[in-house]
Amino acid sequence: MSKFAFSSISDVMNMDGHGIYVWIVFALFFIALSTSFFIFNLLIKKYQKRIK
Amino acid sequence: MLREILIIVIKKFIHQFASPKTYFYQVNRLYPWLLYISISIYISAIIWGLFFTPKDFVQGHSYRIIYFHVPASFVAQSLYAAMAISSAVFLIWRVKLAAYLARSIAPVGAMVTFIALVSGSIWGIPTWGTWWEWDARITSTLILFIMYLGLISLHNSFNNFDKADKLFSYLAIIGFVQIPIIKKSVDWWSSLHQPASITISDKPSIDPSMLYPLFMAMIGFAGLVACIVILSSKVQIYIREKNKNWVKDYV
Numbered sequence: 001m002s003k004f005a006f007s008s009i010s011d012v013m014n015m016d017g018h019g020i021y022v023w024i025v026f027a028l029f030f031i032a033l034s035t036s037f038f039i040f041n042l043l044i045k046k047y048q049k050r051i052k
Numbered sequence: 053m054l055r056e057i058l059i060i061v062i063k064k065f066i067h068q069f070a071s072p073k074t075y076f077y078q079v080n081r082l083y084p085w086l087l088y089i090s091i092s093i094y095i096s097a098i099i100w101g102l103f104f105t106p107k108d109f110v111q112g113h114s115y116r117i118i119y120f121h122v123p124a125s126f127v128a129q130s131l132y133a134a135m136a137i138s139s140a141v142f143l144i145w146r147v148k149l150a151a152y153l154a155r156s157i158a159p160v161g162a163m164v165t166f167i168a169l170v171s172g173s174i175w176g177i178p179t180w181g182t183w184w185e186w187d188a189r190i191t192s193t194l195i196l197f198i199m200y201l202g203l204i205s206l207h208n209s210f211n212n213f214d215k216a217d218k219l220f221s222y223l224a225i226i227g228f229v230q231i232p233i234i235k236k237s238v239d240w241w242s243s244l245h246q247p248a249s250i251t252i253s254d255k256p257s258i259d260p261s262m263l264y265p266l267f268m269a270m271i272g273f274a275g276l277v278a279c280i281v282i283l284s285s286k287v288q289i290y291i292r293e294k295n296k297n298w299v300k301d302y303v
Contacts, residue, residue: 002104002105002106002261003104004103004104005103005104005105005106005107006103012103015112015113015114015116016107016112016113017178018112018113018114018116018178019113021114021117021174021175021177021178022102022113022114022116022117024174025117025120025121025170025171025174025175026098026102026120028120028167028170028171028174029120029124029167029171032163032166032167033276033280036160036163036280037279037280037283040280040283040284040286040287041283043283043287044283044286044287044290047287047290047291047294048290048303050294051290051294051299051300051303052303
């Protein structure tokens with residue numbers, strides 16, 4: 001594994017001005033994946049209730 | 053003699069695994085393992101890729117979007133291939149589980165294609181100076197997204213599941229022609245999108261320090277998406293098999 005690529009937390013957030021793009025994409029993936037898990041689990045519960 | 057035994061074993065395996073009941077119980081056992089292993093791999097890959105890989109000398113830190121965009125694009129196309137194969141299995145061998153799987157892949161494929169498109173657009177702003185270009189790769193991926201939506205709408209427009217499954221399967225197979233077009237679009241047409249960095253035939257054009265976390269991200273993301281497909285297929289089984297005794301007993 002390589003060395004830590006940044007010198008401070010603000011460097012991590014800023015990423016030489018590219019941080020906004022990287023973190024928006026990170027948030028998009030986090031939201032999309034967690035929403036998908038949430039919705040399908042909700043649907044499973046809904047249909048289980050109907051069957052009951 | 054050996055051939056006959058082999059055929060009997062294969063038939064028995066297909067017959068058993070093709071049963072929605074067997075599939076349901078098997079994936080229930082597999083799901084927690086797959087979920088936790090995939091989450092661990094994906095989180096490790098993202099931490100490695102975002103914080104411990106060197107800065108790219110051309111794109112700077114914006115290249116780190118690769119750890120999200122490439123796995124999503126790869127999985128979006130792989131899901132369509134899986135959907136087309138399931139559709140073919142349904143049409144050839146009349147395995148109803150294959151139809152359930154094909155239908156359950158479609159919404160997940162649409163979601164993954166959408167995030168691949170959006171992450172690509174965001175990556176385009178610092179790299180190309182534009183968020184959208186009617187470039188061959190981007191346009192063909194947009195068509196893939198529209199195809200997923202079209203297949204979902206088509207299936208939902210029928211009350212009869214048999215008819216819906218048949219038409220859905222035929223169109224999914226026809227639409228498979230889109231996958232090699234997406235793959236080869238950067239080679240066939242002059243494109244703003246960069247050519248593939250990882251190919252089967254050539255050495256990767258990406259440095260190993262950036263490549264290993266990318267492979268890990270692809271495996272972890274594929275595992276997470278497989279978990280979502282499992283959940284989606286369970287929804288399909290509940291909808292289609294709601295009157296079966298084993299479903300009632302399970303619930």
